[in-house]
Amino acid sequence: xxxxxxxxxxxxxxxxxxxxxxxxxxxxxxxRLQGVDPQNVIWTYLFWxxxxxxGFAVSRSAGHxxxxxxxxxxxxxxxxxxxxxxxxxxxxxxxxxxxxxxFFERVWKIYEQxxxxxxxLGRAHTELLNLNQNLEQIVTERSRxxxxxxxxxxxxxxVSRDMILVVDSQGRIVDIxxxxxxxxxxxxxxxxxxxxxxxxxxxxxxxxxxxxxxIERDGFVANSEITLxxxxxxxxxxxxxxxxxVEPSEKEPTIHFQVRDIERRHMAREQMAQADRLAxxxxxxxxIAHEINNPLGVILGYTQLMLRSEPGESDRRRDLKTIxxxxxxxxxxxxxxxxxxxxxxxxxxxxxxxxTIDDVLAFIRQHSGTNRIDFRTDYxxxxxxxxxxxxxxxxxxxxxxxNARHAVGDAGEIRVATAYSPESRQAAxxxxxxxxxxxxxxxxxxxxxxxxxxxxxxxxxxxLSVSYxxxxxxxxxxxxxxxxxxxxxxxVLLPVLESDSGxxx
Amino acid sequence: xxxxxxxxxxxxxxxxxxxxxxxLPGSVPAVQEHGAPEGIYSHQxxxxxxxxxxxxxxxWLRQRRLVREPGWRWIQYxxxxxxxxxxxxxxxxxxxxxSGVLDTAMAAPGQIKIEVDDxxxxxxxxxxxxxxxHVLSVPAMLxxxxxxxxxxxxxxxxxxxxxxx
Numbered sequence: 001x002x003x004x005x006x007x008x009x010x011x012x013x014x015x016x017x018x019x020x021x022x023x024x025x026x027x028x029x030x031x032r033l034q035g036v037d038p039q040n041v042i043w044t045y046l047f048w049x050x051x052x053x054x055g056f057a058v059s060r061s062a063g064h065x066x067x068x069x070x071x072x073x074x075x076x077x078x079x080x081x082x083x084x085x086x087x088x089x090x091x092x093x094x095x096x097x098x099x100x101x102x103f104f105e106r107v108w109k110i111y112e113q114x115x116x117x118x119x120x121l122g123r124a125h126t127e128l129l130n131l132n133q134n135l136e137q138i139v140t141e142r143s144r145x146x147x148x149x150x151x152x153x154x155x156x157x158x159v160s161r162d163m164i165l166v167v168d169s170q171g172r173i174v175d176i177x178x179x180x181x182x183x184x185x186x187x188x189x190x191x192x193x194x195x196x197x198x199x200x201x202x203x204x205x206x207x208x209x210x211x212x213x214x215i216e217r218d219g220f221v222a223n224s225e226i227t228l229x230x231x232x233x234x235x236x237x238x239x240x241x242x243x244x245x246v247e248p249s250e251k252e253p254t255i256h257f258q259v260r261d262i263e264r265r266h267m268a269r270e271q272m273a274q275a276d277r278l279a280x281x282x283x284x285x286x287x288i289a290h291e292i293n294n295p296l297g298v299i300l301g302y303t304q305l306m307l308r309s310e311p312g313e314s315d316r317r318r319d320l321k322t323i324x325x326x327x328x329x330x331x332x333x334x335x336x337x338x339x340x341x342x343x344x345x346x347x348x349x350x351x352x353x354x355x356t357i358d359d360v361l362a363f364i365r366q367h368s369g370t371n372r373i374d375f376r377t378d379y380x381x382x383x384x385x386x387x388x389x390x391x392x393x394x395x396x397x398x399x400x401x402x403n404a405r406h407a408v409g410d411a412g413e414i415r416v417a418t419a420y421s422p423e424s425r426q427a428a429x430x431x432x433x434x435x436x437x438x439x440x441x442x443x444x445x446x447x448x449x450x451x452x453x454x455x456x457x458x459x460x461x462x463x464l465s466v467s468y469x470x471x472x473x474x475x476x477x478x479x480x481x482x483x484x485x486x487x488x489x490x491x492v493l494l495p496v497l498e499s500d501s502g503x504x505x
Numbered sequence: 506x507x508x509x510x511x512x513x514x515x516x517x518x519x520x521x522x523x524x525x526x527x528x529l530p531g532s533v534p535a536v537q538e539h540g541a542p543e544g545i546y547s548h549q550x551x552x553x554x555x556x557x558x559x560x561x562x563x564x565w566l567r568q569r570r571l572v573r574e575p576g577w578r579w580i581q582y583x584x585x586x587x588x589x590x591x592x593x594x595x596x597x598x599x600x601x602x603x604s605g606v607l608d609t610a611m612a613a614p615g616q617i618k619i620e621v622d623d624x625x626x627x628x629x630x631x632x633x634x635x636x637x638x639h640v641l642s643v644p645a646m647l648x649x650x651x652x653x654x655x656x657x658x659x660x661x662x663x664x665x666x667x668x669x670x
Binding site for chain 2: 001
């Protein structure tokens, strides 16, 4: 068969050239693919595949072009020499290209693994990010709650009316609230009992030892009654609760104390007991006084009748006078007892209390018998005129001032002060003397009828009882504060009624 | 699993062949001699190996459903044309070696004479057609070029959109 050789030649030479051009164009594309994502192993694989193809295309096409050129130019022998090399290179490039192709499956698996890892990494990163954000949010919320809680507890600590304090194992005060500072007498700004040993504030050292032993044994103490001593030396009966706190963050355990001041409660209880006792005595006294008063009236009446018929200075008249004097004395005592028992109603009228005090002071000065006693006054001018039984209030003031004068002796100071509290509408009259004061054991008996520390014959012991009865009848209170060696202060508290108006000037 | 086994086997054969080539140089008396026919056998073997690797590539592309993407689909077509080209080239080489059955000579300027027995005229035409092998190899390269171009475009779009391919 004879056929045209030109189609074979044209296709062979043209195709070979196209193969070379296309293979290099493919390398260019693969390179650009790598540029898009240098980390992508598939693009790397395609790049090497294109390299193989280019090698194949070049080796084969160059051989074919050379062959056609040598054959057509009549140099078949030269082609016969070159042919084995060209064929061998061509064969090698086939094998290389085929080998690279076979790596596709492996490379794809690696690519899938990398992609899966990347996705997993991305997911883990997102989760971590969310977790981190959540964690931050949780931490922020917890911190906020903690701050709120801390503020609440701090507020409880700060505003508590009871003393709250923390001490270390040696009893040293680590922290104490403002109420505690005040209770212990550290009311002044800048003063604090922090660093002091709590046991120094105990009245009895044994109390501290027993308390500490109980805390160490049981871990707590509940409502133990302890007497504390303030910075100024005054006693404070207290209800103490404590618990042992062991915090991991602290080196040694601490003791948390809660101390409630029950001094006032005790005083109120004592005052109530005293009031009850005085009421009972008053009831008894009034019964006796009422029974005695009538016979005394009869005795006095008959004595006075008999005196009218006794002329001159006879012995009989002197005897009758003695009877009359003692009966009058008895009647005065009975009258006092009735006043103490609050049997007689006060005759109230509008009174300027400051003027009343001035009158009484003038009377006392006149009868003091010495000018070495310094009488001082300190009036609260806001105090309005009060509705009182002036005569009886004068009697109270005389009793208090006479006692004060007796307490200071020949020389000293007696101070009368008034104070007015518009909120409670209460007036206070304070009589303070610079005398020796009253012994603690006498304090609870001073308002008892016939209780006196004066020598026999110098006092009936009814002055303060009568004063007590009169003040009570006016709806008021009478209180005493005294410490041996530091004088005494009697305070008369009287209500200022709504009908009272205007200041006393 | 099958693909993996084929991989390992093929790689082992290739490795052994290369190792043998290095360790067994030509005319050492103690080793086997390699005459002229081995060249054509090696070349034909390489064609088979090339065609088989392209067949495996098509198999893997389809197995992973990559052919759904236009770029890989074009590459699949490239592999298919390379297989066809390998068959064509294998046939042409095979016929070239059949002296006595098929002989060629330049008849006149621009003409080729293909001598076959009278009853094998179709074989002469087959040989003539097989000699036009670039009709298959050039389209294969064009498909590869088109495939890579599409992959590049898609990769850029993905990059601009979500990031990685």
